[in-house]
Each structure stands twice: as C-alpha cells, then as structure tokens.
Amino acid sequence: MRTVAERAGVSTKTVSNVINGTGSFSPETEHRVRAAVEELGYQINPFARGLRSQRTGTIALVLPNVYQPFNAELAEQVIRAPETQGLKVVVETTRGDADRERAVLSTSHKELVDGVIYVPQALTPEDYLPLPLTQPTVILGERPAQAAGLSLDYVEIADEQGAHAAVAHLLAQGRRRIAALCEQAEPRAGGRRLRGYRRALEDAGVAYDDSLVIGMDNADLWSSGAGAVARLLRTRVHFDALFCYNDVVAIGALSVLARNGVAVPDDVALAGFDDIEAARFASPPLTTVDPRRESIARKAVSLLRSRMDAEDFRALPGRCDSAGFVLRVRRSSSATSDTPVDSSA
CATH class of the missing domain: 3.40.50.2300 (Response regulator)
Structure with a gap:
C-alpha cells in the first residue's frame, strides 16, 4: 500500500479509502490510485488485513452435501444475494456427520470466518444448543423453544x-x-x-x-x-x-x-x-x-451481517424469520x- 501511495503521490490513508470505498477523495485522485494499483499489480491480502481488523470478510455456509440440487441451488442464492456483497462465501459440507457439524460450530473456525449459516442434519437442537457460541450464527430450520433465550438467529423453512x-x-x-x-x-x-x-x-x-x-x-x-x-x-x-x-x-x-x-x-x-x-x-x-430459496438466502445473510456488525454479537437477542412458501x-x-x-x- 505504501508503494501504491508513493506511485500515486498520495497518502496510504487515501489509498485505503479508495480501495475500501470509504472517506472522501476526488475522481482524479481515485483515477491515480487505481492506475497505480493496476500498474503495480497490487492485491489486498485478506489474511494480513484480518490480523489487524480481526475480520476475514468471509462467511461459511455449512450444508449436509451439495449433490442434493436444493442445497446446491441454495448455495448459489447465498453467494449471489445482494446482502452478501463484499463477503466471500466458503461452502463446507458435513456429510451428515455429527462430529463435522460440531467442528464448524466450535472454536476451530473462529479465526477463519466471521460468521456461519448452518443447516443441521446430524445434530438435534439438544446436541448443538449447549455448544459454546464462538461466532455469529444463523440456523436454517425450525426454531426450538429452548433457543428463545440464546443469541442465535433462525430462518425457518415452511x-x-x-x-x-x-x-x-x-x-x-x-x-x-x-x-x-x-x-x-x-x-x-x-x-x-x-x-x-x-x-x-x-x-x-x-x-x-x-x-x-x-x-x-x-x-x-x-x-x-x-x-x-x-x-x-x-x-x-x-x-x-x-x-x-x-x-x-x-x-x-x-x-x-x-x-x-x-x-x-x-x-x-x-x-x-x-x-x-x-x-x-x-x-x-x-x-x-x-x-423460496432466494428469500431464505437473503434473510439469512441479512441476519448474519447485522450480528457480525454488532460490537458484541452475543448482546443481540435471538431472532427468527420465515421465508414462506409457494x-x-x-x-x-x-x-x-x-x-x-x-x-x-
């Protein structure tokens, strides 16, 4: 970033503003910065940025499998949803294995993604609700009564x-x-x-x-x-x-x-x-x-982003939404x- 700033004749803060779309800068400044970025082949390193911001800009979509057409089409809707803009989506399959489902809800993923959209298959609510909540999580499925007081969001499928x-x-x-x-x-x-x-x-x-x-x-x-x-x-x-x-x-x-x-x-x-x-x-x-897969995807990402943006995601009460059906x-x-x-x- 310092090299880009030197080439464009601006500060590193201005380079950061142009790349991230924040702050104010003139069209001429933006042109100079982007020209320097292209000339130098500069690319953002999300892992290095994540070390500083404690954010990766990545969410995980956890599905039982992707050979089922509904799951594959749902993944496509999550990736394409307007609410997902600016985020990368990692699709992980659990193959209906209880241990794999526990792993994606545990601390093993905390440093890799900023939040999780989870479709339970092997685990029942009695299995996953007692697990320690380490990251913002939205669950696709019926919200059980025992989840009412927890910081978990649900999008219910009809x-x-x-x-x-x-x-x-x-x-x-x-x-x-x-x-x-x-x-x-x-x-x-x-x-x-x-x-x-x-x-x-x-x-x-x-x-x-x-x-x-x-x-x-x-x-x-x-x-x-x-x-x-x-x-x-x-x-x-x-x-x-x-x-x-x-x-x-x-x-x-x-x-x-x-x-x-x-x-x-x-x-x-x-x-x-x-x-x-x-x-x-x-x-x-x-x-x-x-x-209504598109509605499921948009509602899930919207709930997840609002929890990810909170100063303390655990402070938000659990919410529940429904996509309806046709x-x-x-x-x-x-x-x-x-x-x-x-x-x-």
Missing part, C-alpha cells in the same frame, strides 16, 4: 405448512389414498413435513393409514425415491396420490411408476417439495412446494398449466 398445502391440494383433486415417501425422524425436516401431511388428512376427515407411509434413510438420493416407491408397489396397498419429501425423491419415484405402467397423474397424482430446477423438466412437470401446481397432479395456487408470506 416444512409443515408447505407439506400441508401440497397434501390439501391432492385432496382437493379428489384423491383419498395419499401415500407419503418421507424421512420420519424428528426434529428434522422430514418429521415436520410428515406432520403437515397428517394435519392435512385430519383437516379433510381422512383417516391416517400407516401402511401408506414409506420411510427412507437418505432422501437426498434419487435412488431413495425409486427404492421407496418400489417397496410401496410391492405391498400392493392401493394409493391414488403420492406426496414426496422432496423433488429428488419425487422424480426418482416418477421413473419407477412409469416403468410399472402407473400413469401420472391419471392413476396417481404426484407432489414433491423444494421446486428444484429439474422439477419443471420432469415428465410430467412436477407439482411442488417452493420454499405451492406450484403442475401437470403431475392433474393441473393443465404451471400455476402458483397458494402462498404464505
């Missing part, structure tokens, strides 16, 4: 509400034997979506039938949906609709239904969750719940066109 809307839509098509392919473990998203499924049946006066619910260990794999619906078909239990935990499961199931001569939507109406890009290109296009009706559930029919702000 798992139960979205599932309720999707199953209510299937019921409105006259379907009464609605099967579900779903991860069932609480307190993860599968448990919440199954609650929405059961609540929609109850609201419509349709009895819950456990034989229509097929559980899965890993709903992030296309093969899981294919295997689950194959098991359902082998039971020979009659069903006229299928609600799937996510679009990956739904598209995997769709392929097996087609191979077995089950017409969608004539024989079985089908709905998924996530509104990944592939849902629009399935045959037929998939009815699905859009959890039910996108497509031809897999008898609709003739792509139409968003239900939304929650």
